[in-house]
Amino acid sequence: MLYRESGQFKTSYKADMAIFPIRQDLWGVITTLIVAVVIVPAFASEHMIVGYLLPF
Structure with missing residues (x-):
């Protein structure tokens, strides 16, 4: 676990x-x-966008 959940209390059922x-x-x-x-799109090359990101 990367963080602690203690101290984050909910005051309503909707918030919970x-x-x-x-x-x-x-x-x-x-x-x-x-x-x-x-x-990622701002700094990615055209090869990365077409080859790796477009299929997803």
């Missing part, structure tokens, strides 16, 4: 049933999406 109930999970997903959608 959230898709990302822990803040680190939400920020990790946001960071991964930004890197995948913005950073």
